[in-house]
Amino acid sequence: MSVSQTMETEEDLLTCLHIKLYHPQQNFKGFYELLPFGTRHRHQADEPLRVGRDAKSCTFALNDLRVSRKQLALIAYRTPQSPDLLFTIQNLSQRGKLTVNSSALGYLERTDLPNKALIRFGEYEMLIVRESGEAKGSFEVGFEVLTVPPSRETCICEPNKTAVMDTGSYGGNSFPSVPSALGPLESDETLMGVS
Incomplete structure (x- = not known):
């Protein structure tokens, strides 16, 4: 085997946020048409990952007028005690609350994101599962649509x-x-x- 085949690369070891979405009307609306399904999106760890209605100011956009222009941000960070890439979630919406595992966040409030978290805003439910990796400079995001609300199983x-x-x-x-x-x-x- 050549050296290039045996070396571990940062791409092989990226932390991944698996984001699983559910909305009660998702079968009838094009809410998710702007999201990259079937592929993992690589994101730089020093940039907040924003989700909202505005495709220009957000990393990922939901095609729904009831979603705030900027709904939420996921911010990566590290601590001296852990080699893992960790995340906080921040509510960017002035119009509504965001809940993380039943704890409400008001405008600009943030909290640490556990390894598995149920996020709710409006009628959306978003299950975020963090898969650890060793890379420090970037992480990946993968999207999936759920057929049943994740609150039934978490x-x-x-x-x-x-x-x-x-x-x-x-x-x-x-x-x-x-x-x-x-x-x-x-x-x-x-x-x-x-x-």
């Missing part, structure tokens, strides 16, 4: 409620795993105090 925690995890297992207990297609497990509150 952990959406409401205050004072136990979470149902994306595996279908009941969080924090040793109940057997149930396929997530059946929906969340429920309990009868009247049986909780019975010994």
